Amino acid sequence: MLSRLLAPGADWEVLVIGGGATGLGTAVDAAARGYRTALVEGEDFAKGSSSRSTKLIHGGVRYLQQGHLPLVFEALHERALLLRNAPHLVRELSFVVPRYDWWEGPYYGLGLKLYDLLARGGLGASHLLSREETLNRLPTLEPKGLRGGISYQDAQFDDARLALTLARTAADLGGVVVNHLPVTGLIKEGDRIQGVRVREAETGAEHEVRARGVVNATGVFADGVRRMDDPGSDHLLAPSQGVHLVLDRRFQPGESALLVPQTDDGRVLFAVPWHDRVIVGTTDTPVEGPSLEPRPQAQEVEFLLAHARRYLIYDPGPGDVLACFAGLRPLVGHDSAKTAALSRDHTILVSPSCLVTVAGGKWTTYRRMAADTVDQVIQVAGLEKRPSTTAELPLHGPDTAGLAAVAAERPGWDEPLHLNLPYRVCDVVWAARHEMARTVEDVLARRTRALLLDARASAEIAPAVAALLAAELGRDEAWQQAQVAEYQELARGYRL
């Protein structure tokens, strides 16, 4: 990928900075339209917000409460497309809203009927549940004062895996995607951007990559790239932190997710089954600036534990938390949004030098954001006009056969890596060979989700993963030791 990116004479039409949902989606959209497309990610695909979400593909019950009906409508449309185009990664999920007060039935029941209407009948219709039906669906829900519930349908996914799938889809379409290659500066001729400067994280080597259109899709880091363009540019992003706790499934068995429609701070809270765990989240805490590894604050953890204890019969304590992770929402501040070239819940800005910045939105609507962004690039870079095709584009399929072949290659490669984790030795080898995993963290945090499923167990297998990666990537003993130390330090931050 790197040599293709840097090939002499490579004449990129679209160059995307940032390999999260937005950037990868933009690369897929541009490559699918037939433009010569490249993407550079400074760390790893989905290292930022895109691996730290609640993992829901949804219209957003919260947006519904706030009356943002067009947004909900658009997101529900995208939900239907994702269920069709990535059925191996996105699945339908039942949600239950418990009713403890008399007014909750009519109020939330009507709201969810509207949700059904906006989804135009896509998934099953919402309906009221009796007390018994509610407890059948959520056996550990607090029964004291429970009148019943409301059931509705939504969808769930694995965020980092979808990101990887987008990277592979872009590559299938002839695009080039490179991770561990941060952009350190922009190349300008006159007032116009002509490309970017990059530095290989592994070797320190620096290069220039020229392109006709450059997209800044760096999420909460977008202001930093905007300042590379114009040191005086104003703040666009106002990041807000969200924290999730991961618990054992015994705290919430059953196949349904729980939605608490009104927390103490007036938000919605989810407890969602995911990879045989339960994810509880989230919070909403404004933070000063962007960070690659945001840290959960003590009061956020306490807030989540307190709500889990209120709604579940087994009271989780800090010792029950298998992992705790924080992510930053790339929210766009209002003043800047006014000058947006195009605004839904995402914003696209074109700077005088023709840098196209896309920010905001959510995972669910990445495809729509991407299509809007490429439309802008076509205009500013003067590319031949071609329509977006991604609404009909199936994403890169599951790798079952290839993985089975790797598992059969050597004795022991079909074996589990850890009793508490659903991963095998061949998953690591596969990630190195076919998914551009370069570090132990790439494998344990995003190719597999070991870090989120059990941070402690993931740290225990770091040495084995480092040895497997070293064999695949031709690394030495010192590299392995450094990788293990670095990963174990990271994993400590995901434990309470």
Ligand SMILES: Cc1cc2nc3c(=O)[nH]c(=O)nc-3n(C[C@H](O)[C@H](O)[C@H](O)COP(=O)(O)OP(=O)(O)OC[C@H]3O[C@@H](n4cnc5c(N)ncnc54)[C@H](O)[C@@H]3O)c2cc1C
């Ligand atoms: C707590 C939380 C819960 C959420 N839950 C949901 C949900 O359930 N459903 C939903 O639809 N959405 C959800 N979202 C929103 C969704 O996760 C984000 O909107 C989305 O992931 C943003 O993607 P992005 O690509 O814009 O940013 P990011 O994923 O942050 O990607 C930006 C990338 O740019 C890279 N980068 C930065 N600087 C440079 C540089 N100089 N050179 C190269 N690369 C660089 C970073 O390393 C990063 O990988 C949630 C968000 C949060 C925080």
